[in-house]
Amino acid sequence: MPKQIVQTEFYTIDKKIKFESGVEFGPVTVAYETYGRLNEAKDNAILVVHALTGDAHAAGYHNENDKKPGWWDDLIGSGKAFDTDKYYVISTNILGGCSGTTGPSSINPETGKPYGLSFPVFTIEDTVKVQKELLNYLGIETLYAVAGGSMGGMQAMQFVISYPDMVKSAILIATTSRLSPQGIAFNAVGRNSIISDPNWNNGEYYDKSNKPDRGLSNARMIGHITYLCEEAMYNKFGRKLQDKDHYDFNFDVDFQVESYLQHQGQIFVDRFDANSYLYITKAVDYFDPASKYGSLQNAFKKSDAKYLIISFDSDWLFPSSQSKEIVNTLMNLGKDVSYCEIKSPCGHDAFLLEYDVQSKIIKSFLNDHITESCNE
Amino acid sequence: MPKQIVQTEFYTIDKKIKFESGVEFGPVTVAYETYGRLNEAKDNAILVVHALTGDAHAAGYHNENDKKPGWWDDLIGSGKAFDTDKYYVISTNILGGCSGTTGPSSINPETGKPYGLSFPVFTIEDTVKVQKELLNYLGIETLYAVAGGSMGGMQAMQFVISYPDMVKSAILIATTSRLSPQGIAFNAVGRNSIISDPNWNNGEYYDKSNKPDRGLSNARMIGHITYLCEEAMYNKFGRKLQDKDHYDFNFDVDFQVESYLQHQGQIFVDRFDANSYLYITKAVDYFDPASKYGSLQNAFKKSDAKYLIISFDSDWLFPSSQSKEIVNTLMNLGKDVSYCEIKSPCGHDAFLLEYDVQSKIIKSFLNDHITESCNE
Numbered sequence A, B: 001m002p003k004q005i006v007q008t009e010f011y012t013i014d015k016k017i018k019f020e021s022g023v024e025f026g027p028v029t030v031a032y033e034t035y036g037r038l039n040e041a042k043d044n045a046i047l048v049v050h051a052l053t054g055d056a057h058a059a060g061y062h063n064e065n066d067k068k069p070g071w072w073d074d075l076i077g078s079g080k081a082f083d084t085d086k087y088y089v090i091s092t093n094i095l096g097g098c099s100g101t102t103g104p105s106s107i108n109p110e111t112g113k114p115y116g117l118s119f120p121v122f123t124i125e126d127t128v129k130v131q132k133e134l135l136n137y138l139g140i141e142t143l144y145a146v147a148g149g150s151m152g153g154m155q156a157m158q159f160v161i162s163y164p165d166m167v168k169s170a171i172l173i174a175t176t177s178r179l180s181p182q183g184i185a186f187n188a189v190g191r192n193s194i195i196s197d198p199n200w201n202n203g204e205y206y207d208k209s210n211k212p213d214r215g216l217s218n219a220r221m222i223g224h225i226t227y228l229c230e231e232a233m234y235n236k237f238g239r240k241l242q243d244k245d246h247y248d249f250n251f252d253v254d255f256q257v258e259s260y261l262q263h264q265g266q267i268f269v270d271r272f273d274a275n276s277y278l279y280i281t282k283a284v285d286y287f288d289p290a291s292k293y294g295s296l297q298n299a300f301k302k303s304d305a306k307y308l309i310i311s312f313d314s315d316w317l318f319p320s321s322q323s324k325e326i327v328n329t330l331m332n333l334g335k336d337v338s339y340c341e342i343k344s345p346c347g348h349d350a351f352l353l354e355y356d357v358q359s360k361i362i363k364s365f366l367n368d369h370i371t372e373s374c375n376e
Helices: A124-137 A151-162 A181-195 A198-203 A213-227 A230-236 A256-271 A274-286 A296-300 A320-332 A347-352 A355-366 B124-137 B151-162 B181-195 B198-203 B213-227 B230-236 B256-271 B274-286 B296-300 B320-332 B347-352 B355-366
Strands: A009-013 A028-035 A045-049 A088-092 A145-149 A169-173 A306-312 A337-342 B009-013 B028-035 B045-049 B088-092 B145-149 B169-173 B306-312 B337-342
Touching (some): A028 A124, A045 A124, A045 A151, A124 A151, A124 A274, A145 A151, A151 A274, A169 A355, A181 A213, A181 A274, A181 B230, A181 B256, A213 A274, A213 A347, A213 B181, A230 A256, A230 B181, A256 B181, A296 A320, A306 A320, A306 A347, A306 A355, A337 A355, B028 B124, B045 B124, B045 B151, B124 B151, B124 B274, B145 B151, B169 B355, B181 B213, B181 B274, B198 B213, B198 B274, B213 B274, B213 B347, B230 B256, B230 B347, B296 B320, B306 B320, B306 B347, B306 B355, B320 B337
Parallel strands (some): A045 A145, A145 A169, A169 A306, A306 A337, B145 B169, B169 B306, B306 B337
Antiparallel strands (some): A009 A028, A028 A088, B009 B028
16 A cells, blocks of 8 residues: 655644633644545544644655654554544644644744743643634534543543533543642653753753753653553563673663663654653643542533543553543543453553554444444 | 660771672671670571661661651561560661762772772672671671561572571562562663763762762652552642642642652752662662572572561552562472561552551561461
8 A cells, every 4th residue: 555645734823822821822833734534514523632742743654755654543544443534634733842833942933032931831721722723724613533642632631621512522542631649750750850951951952052862861761661561561671681691780771671761762852852841741740620620520511522431451650540530420421431441561552552452442433333342 | 765876887898809790899898787685695686688778777866866766666676576675686788878888989998089980880699798797797697587678678588598597587578589670660760860960970979069969869759759659649649739729830849749759859869879879779670589590499499597578569669479479489499488468558668667567577477476467
C-alpha cells in the first residue's frame, strides 16, 4: 500500500483567548492535520488529542522518505479503527506545545523574541478552547467523537465538559479525571530537574548555544520509568548488562535499562522544548474537573455523549481504578458507557502499543455496537 | 525515662582490603555505635545494618539536647525488640558513606585531599568485609543475629553468604536479593541527576562553595517517591494545595506533595554527600548473589542460620514477591524460615514506621519462638 502523505496545516486564531487564569492571550496558531473527508452533513468529524509529548502528526507520512508514520497511525486510516473512509479525523498540537502550535518557544509578535516564561500558564480547559476555535474555523459544529489517551484523555473529557452539546461520543484511554499525588510528584521532580539545570536560565535559553538538555533529558527518563510497568521492564531488560559480561565498577552505564533510559532522554531533547514540558505537565497537574465543578458528576451531567473508556491492568501511572471512578460516575448519571480493562504487560505505554484489541473495541464502539468482550 | 546517651566510635582497619573489583584499598575507618553489653560467652552480639542513607547512629541520643534519637531507636533499647538488656547491638556506618566511615568525601592520606571519584567502586560484599573487620576488632566471632531493612537487608543477606559459620540468625526486612530493573532505573536517574549538576564537577566539589545540591536534592526527591506508595501519598497529601486555596498559575509549588518532596530534598543535602549517593546506589544495583553464586540456593546453602523475613504489602520498590523468592529458596534448602507480610499503607518506608508489629515479630523471633501470626 502506498504511503499516505499528509501535511501539517496551520490556523491562526486572530483574537485573544481568555485563559482559565484570567489572562487574555493571543494570537494562537494551531498546528493540525486532517485525515479523511468531512461529509456534507458535517457530522463525521473525530477529534483526536495527543498525550504529553505528542504532536499534530497522528497518522500517515509527511513524505515518501519518512520512516515513521504519525503516532496513532495504527488506529487512523482507511479501514482502521478511526476509518478515514468514513470519518474526518482532525489532530492538533496542544496549546503550549513545540510542534507548531503557539507555545513558550514561539515568537511573541510584540517583542520579536520567544515568549519563554512570559507565556501564560494554561489549563486543559484552555487547550480545549483552542481546539474549539479550530473546529469553528473548519466549519465543524458537532463531533462524532473526541478521543485521546493519557493527557489526550483528559482533553477529550474536558471537551465533553466544556462543549456538552457538541460531542456525540468520547473515547478516554489510559487516563484519569485527576492525577494522583504520586503522578504530581513525578511531574514535579521532572520540572525541578529542568529548572535546576543552569542552562534553563529562567526559561531564556532559545538564543543560547547551551540548552537545558540535561534537565529535560532527566525529566524524560523519570517519565519513561512511569510509562513502563515492572513486568514490562523485566520482559524488556531484566538485569541484563549493556554490551558487557561483567560490571564496569565505574559510573558508566552497566545495565540495559540504564542505556535505554539515557537514549530516550537524549533523543527527546532533539524534539521537545524544556519550557513546553514545564507548561504542559503543569496543565496535567491542574486538571481536576471534580474539584472545579463541585463533583465529577456535576462536570459531566450536561452532556448526552456516549463513552468508551479503556484502561490497562498494568498501568500504574493512570491505574484502572481511576478509569473505574469515571465509569461509575457516568453510570450513576445514567450515561451510555462501555468500559474495557485490557490485560497488557506494557504499563501506561500500552495505549501506544496494544493496537489489536484497541482497534477492535474502538471500531465496534464507533459503529454503535455494544462492545461484547474486551479481552480476546 | 532519661535519654540514653550514646556516642559514635571509630575503628581504623590498618591494612588494605581487597574489594570485589580487584582493587586493594585502605585504610578504612569504620564509624560504629554499640548498645548493651557483650556477655562473657560473646554470643549475644547483633549487628544492625542501615539502609541507603543511614548512619551508625541507630539508637539513643548523642546528647541531652538531641531532639531525635537514632534511626531504629523504636526497636533498639532496654526491653525493646533488640533488647539491650540481653543483646550487644552494634551498628556501623556503611563503607563509602559520609557519616564517619571512609568514603569518597574522606581525605586520602596519600594526597591530603578528598578521594572523590578516585574512591574505588565497591559492592555490598565489600561493605560486609569492612563490618567483619570491625567485629574481629571487637572480639566477636559469632553473631546472634544480623538485621537490616532495605539495603540493610542486602547487607544482612550478604553477611550470611560471606560468613556462613558466623551468623546464627538473619532478619531481612523490606529487602530483595536483587534490585528490579525498575529499581535500577530509579537509581540511575538519581545518579544522572547528580552527575548532570555542573557543580558536581566530576566529583571534585569538596573545596568549592557550590556543591551539587540541586542534583542530589533531585535524586532524593525521586527516591522519596519510591519510598511511599500511592495510598500513603493519598493519605498524606491527596491533591491538597500548599498554603493556598487556588492554583498559582506559575511554576512555584502548588501541591503539598511538591512541597514535601522539595523539603525532603533540601534537608537531605545538609546531611549527605553526593558522591556517597553515587557509590552506594551503585553497590545496591550490583547486589545479585544469585548471579554471582550461580543461584540464590547456592549462595545460601553453606549457612545454617535461621531467618526472619518481613515485607510490607504496599512496598512497590522492594515488593513482597521479592521477599517470597528468598523465602522459597531458603525453604527449598530446608532452612528455618519465618516470613511475615505486614499489611501497611506506608509503602517501602514502613520498615521505619510500622514498629508495633515489627517489634512483636522480631522479639518473638529472637526469643527463639515461632512467630505465630504476623498481622495482629
